[in-house]
Amino acid sequence: MKRSFDGGPGDPSRRRLAALIDEMMARGRPVRVVQKRAFWHQRAAAGVLWALTLGGQRTYLTHYVTTLGHTIYVPDDFERWHPDHAWQVLRHELVHVAQFERLGWLGMALIYGLLPLPAGLAWGRARLEWEAYRETLRAVAESEGLAAARAPALHAQIRSRFTGPDYGWMWPFPRAVQRWIDETLAEIEAERGAPAARSR
Numbered sequence: 070m071k072r073s074f075d076g077g078p079g080d081p082s083r084r085r086l087a088a089l090i091d092e093m094m095a096r097g098r099p100v101r102v103v104q105k106r107a108f109w110h111q112r113a114a115a116g117v118l119w120a121l122t123l124g125g126q127r128t129y130l131t132h133y134v135t136t137l138g139h140t141i142y143v144p145d146d147f148e149r150w151h152p153d154h155a156w157q158v159l160r161h162e163l164v165h166v167a168q169f170e171r172l173g174w175l176g177m178a179l180i181y182g183l184l185p186l187p188a189g190l191a192w193g194r195a196r197l198e199w200e201a202y203r204e205t206l207r208a209v210a211e212s213e214g215l216a217a218a219r220a221p222a223l224h225a226q227i228r229s230r231f232t233g234p235d236y237g238w239m240w241p242f243p244r245a246v247q248r249w250i251d252e253t254l255a256e257i258e259a260e261r262g263a264p265a266a267r268s269r
């Protein structure tokens with residue numbers, strides 16, 4: 070997951086990101102990208118999450134992207150992210166946009182569990198996040214290649230999202246999460262006609 074970038078605006082990575090944002094804005098229901106900190110409800114959510122996770126989640130405003138309906142709330146430094154990373158994250162968040170379209174706000178609140186935010190074994194949230202992390206793996210493979218999608222550091226990061234405090238310990242079974250990752254990589258490899266290889 071690339072985090073810094075010094076290519077110019079003509080760079081293919083930057084063009085791909087701009088093309089995705091254009092496509093999002095051109096939709097029948099445009100998908101907006103906005104600064105998270107500018108919204109009182111996001112600042113309030115940060116405080117609630119900090120309290121509910123006993124201080125475990127304290128980077129909600131500075132590190133996390135959150136999608137609600139057709140709005141994607143990004144952290145302060147989003148403009149400075151490597152465009153490949155920004156593009157991968159938007160692809161993930163667009164899965165959540167599609168989930169809001171499919172399930173509605175009430176459905177998302179019930180299944181994702183924003184209210185009452187149960188911690189641990191949040192199966193609904195884990196299922197919805199896994200659908201989006203599949204897209205993350207696809208987007209990494211498309212933009213940086215299969216080797217990047219197979220990188221153990223990326224897998225560790227994804228596993229910790231499910232097993233740690235970021236999302237309230239939603240699915241604390243690292244081996245199960247790694248199995249999902251391996252299955253998705255095998256699918257991506259099969260689609261590309263590459264030999265299926267275990268990631269570790």
Ligand SMILES: [Zn+2]
Nearest residue numbers: 161165198201
């Ligand atoms: Zn997500």
